[in-house]
Each structure stands twice: as structure tokens, then as C-alpha cells.
Amino acid sequence: MFMPTLREVPSEAEIPSHQLMLRAGMMRKAMSGVYSYLPLGYRVIRKVEQIVREEMDRQGGQELLFPAIQPADIWKLTGRWEDYGGEMFRLKDRGGRELCLGPTHEELATITLRDETRSYRQLPKLVYQIQTKFRDEIRPRFGVMRAREFIMKDMYSFDRDDEGCEVSYRKMYEAYRRAFDRMGLHYIVVEAESGAIGGTHNHEFMVVSDVGEAGIVFCEACGYAASEERADAAAVPEPESAPSLAADRSHARTIATPDVRTIDDLIGFLGVSPRQMVKTMVFVADGEPVAALIRGDRDVNEVKLRRALGCASLELAAPEVIEEVTGAPVGFAGPIGLKQAITIIADPEVLHVVDGVIGANAADAHIVGVRYGVDFTAHRVEDIRIVVAGDECPRCGTPLKGARGIEVGHLFKLGTKYSSRLDARYLDEAGQERSVIMGSYGIGITRCVAAIIEEYHDADGIIWPMSVAPYHVIVLPLNTTDEQQLKVAESLHSELEKLGVEVVLDDRDERPGVKFKDADLIGFPVKVTVGARGLAQCRVEVGLRRGGQTTMVGLDEAATYVSELVRSELALLSKL
Ligand SMILES: [Zn+2]
Numbered sequence: 079m080f081m082p083t084l085r086e087v088p089s090e091a092e093i094p095s096h097q098l099m100l101r102a103g104m105m106r107k108a109m110s111g112v113y114s115y116l117p118l119g120y121r122v123i124r125k126v127e128q129i130v131r132e133e134m135d136r137q138g139g140q141e142l143l144f145p146a147i148q149p150a151d152i153w154k155l156t157g158r159w160e161d162y163g164g165e166m167f168r169l170k171d172r173g174g175r176e177l178c179l180g181p182t183h184e185e186l187a188t189i190t191l192r193d194e195t196r197s198y199r200q201l202p203k204l205v206y207q208i209q210t211k212f213r214d215e216i217r218p219r220f221g222v223m224r225a226r227e228f229i230m231k232d233m234y235s236f237d238r239d240d241e242g243c244e245v246s247y248r249k250m251y252e253a254y255r256r257a258f259d260r261m262g263l264h265y266i267v268v269e270a271e272s273g274a275i276g277g278t279h280n281h282e283f284m285v286v287s288d289v290g291e292a293g294i295v296f297c298e299a300c301g302y303a304a305s306e307e308r309a310d311a312a313a314v315p316e317p318e319s320a321p322s323l324a325a326d327r328s329h330a331r332t333i334a335t336p337d338v339r340t341i342d343d344l345i346g347f348l349g350v351s352p353r354q355m356v357k358t359m360v361f362v363a364d365g366e367p368v369a370a371l372i373r374g375d376r377d378v379n380e381v382k383l384r385r386a387l388g389c390a391s392l393e394l395a396a397p398e399v400i401e402e403v404t405g406a407p408v409g410f411a412g413p414i415g416l417k418q419a420i421t422i423i424a425d426p427e428v429l430h431v432v433d434g435v436i437g438a439n440a441a442d443a444h445i446v447g448v449r450y451g452v453d454f455t456a457h458r459v460e461d462i463r464i465v466v467a468g469d470e471c472p473r474c475g476t477p478l479k480g481a482r483g484i485e486v487g488h489l490f491k492l493g494t495k496y497s498s499r500l501d502a503r504y505l506d507e508a509g510q511e512r513s514v515i516m517g518s519y520g521i522g523i524t525r526c527v528a529a530i531i532e533e534y535h536d537a538d539g540i541i542w543p544m545s546v547a548p549y550h551v552i553v554l555p556l557n558t559t560d561e562q563q564l565k566v567a568e569s570l571h572s573e574l575e576k577l578g579v580e581v582v583l584d585d586r587d588e589r590p591g592v593k594f595k596d597a598d599l600i601g602f603p604v605k606v607t608v609g610a611r612g613l614a615q616c617r618v619e620v621g622l623r624r625g626g627q628t629t630m631v632g633l634d635e636a637a638t639y640v641s642e643l644v645r646s647e648l649a650l651l652s653k654l
Contacts, residue, residue, distance in 0.1 A: 079582070081118050083596050093289040095531035096221030098540050102600045104548075111218025111226035118600065119527075121548040123229060126261060126526050127208050129545065130231045133257040137249040139204045139233055144186050146210055150176035152185040156499045167212045179212035184496050184518055187234040191514070192502035198238050201504060201514065202246060206233035208523065220289065222524040223484065229524045235517040238506065240493075243515040247491060250519045254283055254487045257521070260651050261530055262543030266483065268294055269304040280490045284483030285529040292485055295478040297471035302478075304465075307381050309478075311461045312470035314426035317451070329433070329447035330414075336442045339409065341374060348435060348446065351375075356428055356436045356448070358411040360400045363389035367403050371413055371424040371456055372463055373431060379464040386423060386460040404439045412437035412445060413454040424456035425463045484529045485522070492516040534624075540601030541624050544647035551581040551640055552602040556590045556609040566633065567608045570618070573637035579644050598623065603647065604640060 081103040090107075091097040099105050104119030115123060131141065150168075153159040159166075159178075167179040180186070191203060211230045218226050235246035251267075258265050263285050270282040282305060284294055293306035304310070338344045345352055355374025360367055361383065368387065370378050384392045397408050404410065405417035413422055416439060434448045448454060465472075467480025494513040496502070502514045527546075534541040544550060551574060555567035564585065571583040582602065584593050597605050607619040618636050620643070621628040631639045 080116060081596075081600065082116070083599055085595075091221065093220050093223070093532070094535050095223065095289075095528035098531050098535055098599075099221055099528070102540055105222070111215055111224070113222060113225065113227075118548040122527050122542075122546055123523060125546045125548075126523050126530075127229070127231070129260045130257050130521055130523065131208065133253040133260075134204075134206050134231070134233060136256075137204065137253045139206045139253075141207065142205050143207050144180070144183050144190070144209060146180055146212070148178050148180045148183075148186055150178060152189055152500065153178065156185055156496060158185070165213050165215070167214050180209070181211055181213045182518075182520075183207070183209070183232055184234065184492070184516075185500065187232075188496045188500045188502050188514075188516065191234075191236050192497075192500060195236070195502070195504055195514070198504055198506050202235065202237045202242050204233060204235050204246060204249070206231060206519075221528060223289075223528045224291070225524065228522065231521040231523055233519040235519070236502075237515045237517075238504070238512070239515055243491060243493075243517055246517050247489060250489055250517070251281070254489070254519075254521070258283060258285075258486065258526075260545055261526060262545065262651060263486065263526070263529060263533060265486065266294060266296055266303045266481070268296070268483070269308050270488070280488065282483075282485050282489075283487035285486055285533065286481045287484050287529065287532045288482055289532060290482035290484040292483045294481045294483045295465055295467055295469070296481065297474060297476050297478055299476035300471060300474040302471050302473045305483075306464060306466070307379060309465035310472040311426075311463055311465050312472045312475060314430065317429050328453050329449075330445050330453045331447055332438050332440075332443055332445050334442055335444045338442070338444075344435070344444065345374075348444075350433075350435055350446075354431060354434050356413070356431055356434050358413055358437055360395040360403055360411055361392055362395050362399060363387045363392050365391075366420070367395055367399055367418065368421045368423060369403070369411070369413065369416065370462055371422060371428045373425065373427045374435075376425065376427065376463045378425075378462055382460075383423070383462045386458070386462055387421075404437070406437070406439045407441050410437040410439060410441060410443060412439050413456065414445060414448075415439050421458070422456040423458045423460055423462065424450070426459055426461060427463065428456075429459065484525065484532065486526050486529050487521045488519070490518045492518055535601075538595075539599035542601045542603055543651060544603050544644060545651040547580075547601065547603050549580040549582045549602055550644045551579055551604040551606060552584055552597050552600075553581060553606045554584045554590075554593050554597060554608065556593075556607065558585050558587050560610065562613060563608050563610065566613060566618070570606060570608070570636060574640060577637060577641040579641050604643060606636065606640060 083103045084101045087097050088100045105113045105115050108114050169177050208231045237243040265283045265285050268282050270280050295309045296303035338347050352375035357372050359370045372378050400408050403418045429450045435446050438445045469478050471478050497514040503511045506512050553567050553571045555563040558564050574581040603623050605621045612618050616633045617630045619628050620631050
């Protein structure tokens with residue numbers, strides 16, 4: 079067998095799944111972010127694929143295979159040839175035609191279905207593939223978690239109308255739930271932002287893990303869950319007696335704040351709390367500067383700000399722009415006396431800041447004792463802050479919990495984003511031409527493998543759930559020079575194979591300690607140890623990797639016992 083294990087933790091691997099995939103001989107690095115899957119690793123990948131395939135088929139999906147290499151022109155029609163930027167692997171053929179290695183397949187799926195679809199009678203359709211994808215990540219890391227070449231399942235739904243799309247979407251939601259349950263993964267389904275794929279509505283399936291790259295907030299009381307970048311803030315009530323506030327006497331006064339460079343410096347210098355600060359952040363939205371006001375202990379959520387402003391591009395303003403807008407060096411921006419009349423948008427919490435501190439739009443100066451509605455106002459008040467753990471749930475008010483998550487699946491409603499640009503239309507019952515309504519649904523197959531390992535491992539190695547284990551059982555004779563032990567082990571191995579159990583025989587001439595270490599590292603769910611002491615009583619030891627319990631079982635019944643054990647574990651996972 080080709081299963082080269084490693085004793086040492088490879089130095090380039092930072093997280094358990096990456097370390098264990100290398101150590102357990104599942105894969106080897108070909109170059110940065112690109113891996114060869116060795117036999118053990120590839121067996122696990124194929125099992126994860128098969129679970130996903132069965133659940134796609136159960137919902138009426140049809141498997142096909144698009145090419146990994148794609149023509150540039152279809153990407154130019156949707157504008158994504160530019161939008162994808164450096165993340166897309168681009169190349170030219172010998173005739174000079176531009177091509178790419180597919181980072182995803184919305185365009186190709188749309189034109190393929192478009193060319194064969196005329197009538198409403200041909201809809202709906204659900205097609206999917208399990209395909210290698212390519213993304214030239216700036217910083218590939220964590221092994222297959224963020225790789226440049228990886229395996230993904232992508233499904234595309236084509237429906238007549240929004241109601242039809244909703245049905246397809248729900249089918250996929252159910253398929254995902256079943257598929258991840260069968261893999262043994264524990265996950266949270268969150269409302270998410272759509273990013274480069276675009277669309278109107280979407281969910282992510284996140285496996286909770288400390289090594290996850292995405293922040294999640296969730297409510298244990300009502301079940302609300304969202305990615306940090308998507309989470310809505312709980313409504314902040316209007317400040318009490320707002321009209322009379324305007325009549326309040328202003329307590330504002332400008333004070334010198336020399337040698338104050340950071341927010342922390344300022345808080346220390348003035349002896350105020352961060353909640354008294356009102357930060358004024360200057361952004362450039364579609365080429366126009368805007369100011370965003372947010373409480374000092376908060377951060378602006380640029381996704382929300384972009385949505386609130388309805389702009390296509392948004393970035394923090396460069397120092398020159400800030401100086402032009404405020405008439406002061408960077409660090410002293412404030413909503414009073416800006417040099418340019420620009421749109422000011424405030425987060426609702428700013429309205430509640432009492433005895434506040436703002437920049438004075440002059441070097442080394444701040445204004446203290448300010449209050450919204452008395453000393454300054456904004457053109458618009460909108461939720462533009464990043465929600466964090468401890469904030470109130472936007473649905474029920476309970477404090478939110480925070481977690482890190484690994485995104486293993488994503489559901490998008492695309493509407494007509496691709497069908498309108500690529501002319502995917504059909505004739506409805508009245509003979510009217512309409513755009514097809516689409517959805518796109520991805521599962522990161524290789525990332526699932528890493529997520530499973532993150533959830534199922536200990537100091538000794540991987541603890542595979544039975545459904546995705548590379549093999550169910552290892553038969554381990556302690557001493558292969560003992561003919562009786564070897565004979566018993568070999569016959570157990572072939573009996574188990576006949577019973578349909580996936581089984582490995584460790585007949586290497588190695589010390590028992592080495593064999594046990596490898597068995598635990600690779601994580602076979604069941605280990606059958608054949609040793610002299612047990613055989614003297616006609617028994618072998620059956621051990622479970624999870625929990626570590628062992629049982630002595632008579633030789634006659636050993637194969638049946640083990641195969642029943644395997645079958646009951648598999649049944650448990652498939653019933654979920
Ligand atoms: Zn709640």
C-alpha cells in the first residue's frame with residue numbers, strides 16, 4: 079500500500095487538518111496551494127463526493143461535466159472577466175484566444191442551457207457537476223482550506239419564475255442539510271453576503287471551528303444566525319424627546335489635542351470612554367467623498383455602507399482626499415465645519431452619544447461636549463456598523479454569541495443576473511419571452527474533508543466518522559513473524575471483505591507501537607488486534623478509535639461482530 083505517514087508535524091502546516099492530511103499520508107504539496115491526493119486522501123474525497131452526489135440526485139439533480147478550461151468571451155459578456163481580477167488564472171491558446179481556468183461555471187452553465195431551451199415546458203432544470211476549480215489566491219494557506227486548485231460541487235437551477243426558483247432553492251437547502259449530516263459535520267446556516275457571484279438572497283453552511291476564516295454571530299434564543307459582514311444590528315430607538323434636544327444649549331468647546339495620534343491616545347488624553355467618541359470616516363463612493371459617523375468603539379461595515387449608499391465602488395479615502403474634504407491632516411475629521419459639503423451618513427448609535435468627542439477639522443484639535451441634533455446632524459441615519467458577539471439579536475434582543483466558521487456550502491438566488499446578460503430566455507404559456515430565473519449552489523468537497531478533520535481529531539490523529547473513513551477497519555497482527563497470528567489476521571481480512579467491509583491488513587514487519595501509532599494517526603474507526611495472548615483463548619481485540627473502548631471477541635464471531643458494528647454506524651449516519 080502507498081500510505082506514507084509522517085511522525086513529525088510539517089512546519090508549513092498551521093492548523094490540525096492541514097497537518098493531519100500530510101501526516102496521515104492523504105496528500106502531498108505539489109506547489110503553493112496545490113496538492114496531489116494520495117490513495118487514502120482520494121478515497122475520503124470520493125466518499126464525500128458520493129454523499130453529495132446522492133443528495134443532489136435525490137432532489138432531481140442531473141450530473142454533467144463542464145470543461146475546466148473556458149473561453150474568455152462569455153466572461154466578458156457578464157463583466158466578470160474584469161471583476162474577477164487577479165484571482166482568475168488566465169491563459170492564451172496558440173491562436174491567441176483568451177481563456178481561463180474556471181474559478182466557477184455560471185456563464186458556461188447558462189449558455190449551455192440557453193442553447194437547448196425554448197419553452198416553459200423544458201423548465202425547471204437542475205444540473206450539477208463535481209469539478210476541479212482554480213483560484214489564484216494571494217495567500218493560499220491551511221492546506222485544502224484555502225487552496226489554488228480544489229474540488230467543488232456546483233449546481234445551477236433554471237426556473238420559469240421566482241416561485242419556481244424558491245422551490246429549487248428549498249430542495250438544495252434540504253440536500254445540503256442531509257449531505258452535511260451524513261458526513262457527521264455540525265454546522266450553522268447563516269444569512270450571507272453574495273460577494274463576486276452576485277444575487278438577491280443567499281445562505282452559507284458554516285462548520286463552527288476556531289480555525290474558520292469567517293466570523294459568525296448567532297442567537298441561541300431564536301435561531302437567528304448571520305455572517306459578521308451580513309448581520310443586521312438591533313434597532314436603536316430614537317433618542318427621547320428629540321424635538322426639545324434642538325433647543326438644548328450646546329456645551330461644545332474646542333480643545334487642543336497635541337501629540338495625539340491614535341484613538342487610544344485621545345481616550346487617554348481626554349479621560350473619556352470610547353463610547354463617547356464619534357469617529358468620522360471619509361470614504362470615496364463611486365468617485366464622490368462621503369463621511370460615515372460611527373461610535374468610537376464600533377467599526378464601519380463597508381458592505382452595509384455600500385448598500386446604504388447604493389454605490390458600486392467604495393473605498394477608504396486617501397490622505398490627500400481627507401485633507402481636501404476636512405481642511406486638516408488625517409486624524410482630525412469631524413462632522414462640524416467640513417471644508418466640502420459632502421453627504422454625511424450616521425449610524426443610529428451616534429444619536430445616543432452624550433457629551434461626545436469629535437474631530438475639529440483642524441490640526442491638533444477636537445471638539446468635546448457635543449451631541450447629535452444639538453451640535454451636528456447627518457443627512458441620513460442608517461445601520462452601518464459591524465455587529466459583534468454581545469450585541470442584541472436583531473430579532474429578539476437576546477445577546478448574540480460569536481463563533482468562527484468554515485464555509486462548506488453556499489446557496490445563491492441569482493435572479494436574472496446571468497440569464498439577462500447571456501440572453502437565456504424562454505417562451506411562457508402566453509407566448510411571451512421571459513428571462514430564466516437562476517440559482518447557484520456550491521459545496522467545497524476538499525474543504526469538507528478538512529472541516530471533518532477539524533471536527534474529528536485528537537492528539538493522536540484523525541477520528542473518521544464511518545461514512546467518510548478511507549477504510550472502515552484495520553486488522554493488526556502484533557507479530558507478523560508468528561505464523562498463527564498472520565494466518566488468523568489474513569483470514570479475518572478476507573472474511574470481512576466478503577461481508578462488504580472496507581478493510582486494511584497491516585502485515586508490515588514493524589513493532590506494534592509503530593503500527594498502533596499509524597492506525598490512530600490515519601484514524602480507522604475500528605481496529606482488530608490479533609495477538610498471542612488473545613489467540614491463546616481463541617479471541618481477538620476489537621477497539622474503537624472514537625472513545626477508545628475495546629472488547630475481546632471470540633474468533634468464530636469476530637467477522638460478523640465487526641461487520642455489524644460498521645453497518646450500525648453507517649446506518650446511524652445515513653438516517654439523519
Ligand atoms: Zn434572537
